[in-house]
Amino acid sequence: MSITENIRRLLRELPEGVELVAAAKGRTPEEVLEAVEAGVKSIGENYVQEAEQAFAVVGRRAKWHFIGHLQKNKAKKAAALFDMIETIDSVEIAREIDKRCAQSSKVMPVLVEINSGREREKTGVLPEDAERLLREISALPNIKVMGLMTMGPRFGDPEDSRPCFAETRRLYHRLKELGLPAVEMRYLSMGMTNSYRIAIEEGANIMRIGTGIFGQRRRNRNPAD
Numbered sequence: 001m002s003i004t005e006n007i008r009r010l011l012r013e014l015p016e017g018v019e020l021v022a023a024a025k026g027r028t029p030e031e032v033l034e035a036v037e038a039g040v041k042s043i044g045e046n047y048v049q050e051a052e053q054a055f056a057v058v059g060r061r062a063k064w065h066f067i068g069h070l071q072k073n074k075a076k077k078a079a080a081l082f083d084m085i086e087t088i089d090s091v092e093i094a095r096e097i098d099k100r101c102a103q104s105s106k107v108m109p110v111l112v113e114i115n116s117g118r119e120r121e122k123t124g125v126l127p128e129d130a131e132r133l134l135r136e137i138s139a140l141p142n143i144k145v146m147g148l149m150t151m152g153p154r155f156g157d158p159e160d161s162r163p164c165f166a167e168t169r170r171l172y173h174r175l176k177e178l179g180l181p182a183v184e185m186r187y188l189s190m191g192m193t194n195s196y197r198i199a200i201e202e203g204a205n206i207m208r209i210g211t212g213i214f215g216q217r218r219r220n221r222n223p224a225d
């Protein structure tokens with residue numbers, strides 16, 4: 001199926017209020033453009049350099065979500081390009097984004113990434129550390145926490161994701177009930193190609209789908225980024 005057909009099918013299938021983000025790592029700017037022209041409103045990028053290449057073709061016709069692991073030395077470019085950063089997992093990177101956004105009077109919506117699979121090599125904060133991180137970064141004036149993001153296990157049975165998604169959803173509601181000033185819990189970003197139906201059942205409202213839109217991934221185009 002073509003990119004366009006995949007997007008139309010997904011947009012028909014997703015319930016109202018669930019936002020589709022096309023996860024575009026390893027794709028050409030032309031593929032990303034096709035996705036946008038087919039009706040996807042947001043593009044998820046893992047690498048700043050790849051995002052800049054796609055941005056040069058697509059521009060502000062889409063919203064740009066950063067979904068990769070952000071290096072401090074890329075924070076300036078990321079602050080300028082992205083409309084949301086989904087992968088905040090440390091005070092340090094939050095401060096860096098805050099500082100760069102302050103320079104352009106921008107307030108960056110961010111999600112806190114939760115390591116719900118508790119995998120050691122994974123990014124994200126452990127669920128029990130999320131509240132402390134949230135309290136620390138909610139004081140930063142040029143970022144705004146708007147929810148949580150999680151990956152869950154990448155391989156194996158999609159059902160293995162369910163307990164991770166459920167735990168992240170419970171955490172989301174608990175953090176929302178804290179009513180922290182300057183925190184607006186609105187987005188729960190969970191679910192990829194193999195797990196998005198489970199993520200919907202578990203209350204997610206942002207889906208990040210790559211292979212289900214673009215087909216099997218080729219080799220990473222920007223291994224050094």
Ligand SMILES: *Cc1c(COP(=O)(O)O)cnc(C)c1O
Nearest residue numbers: 023067192193208209210211212
């Ligand atoms: C690649 C990626 C996705 C999409 O994964 P697919 O299995 O291709 O749908 C979603 N989220 C993040 C953070 C990713 O890196």
